[in-house]
Amino acid sequence: MSTRPLPNGPTVKGPEQWFTGDVYFNAYYAGQEPSRTRLNLVRFAPGAHTAWHAHAVGQTLHVTEGLGYVQSRGEDVIVLRPGDTVHTPAGEWHWHGATADQFMCHLALWEAPDPAGGQPETTWGEKLGEDEYPAAPGEG
Numbered sequence: 022m023s024t025r026p027l028p029n030g031p032t033v034k035g036p037e038q039w040f041t042g043d044v045y046f047n048a049y050y051a052g053q054e055p056s057r058t059r060l061n062l063v064r065f066a067p068g069a070h071t072a073w074h075a076h077a078v079g080q081t082l083h084v085t086e087g088l089g090y091v092q093s094r095g096e097d098v099i100v101l102r103p104g105d106t107v108h109t110p111a112g113e114w115h116w117h118g119a120t121a122d123q124f125m126c127h128l129a130l131w132e133a134p135d136p137a138g139g140q141p142e143t144t145w146g147e148k149l150g151e152d153e154y155p156a157a158p159g160e161g
């Protein structure tokens with residue numbers, strides 16, 4: 022093994038059961054054991070956002086473009102702007118996505134849990150209710 026470029030895979034549409042609206046991602050890196058690192062670029066169209074979910078080993082987002090939101094269950098909505106980096110701890114339920122009137126793109130960095138534990142990387146829950154997503158542009 023040596024330093025080498027990695028192939029660019031296809032841009033993939035985010036599945037409807039996990040995302041509201043149009044979301045596309047590129048999986049740039051998925052480490053092989055002993056690395057369990059994953060790196061994706063995720064692009065959210067205006068109004069698009071994830072369902073509630075939790076990452077077994079947490080997740081760090083770095084915003085590259087646009088305007089968006091991230092919110093942990095029971096906490097205030099945080100507005101995301103280009104250059105912002107936010108961390109969600111292991112097992113914490115949260116969602117992220119674009120504002121109602123802007124695109125938002127972020128890098129998503131996370132790790133898979135120890136495969137011996139049989140735990141999924143990400144546990145998906147319900148989609149956001151009408152009253153949960155901030156409908157007003159830039160609100161939050």
Ligand code: MN
Nearest residue numbers: 074076080117
């Ligand atoms: Mn997440």
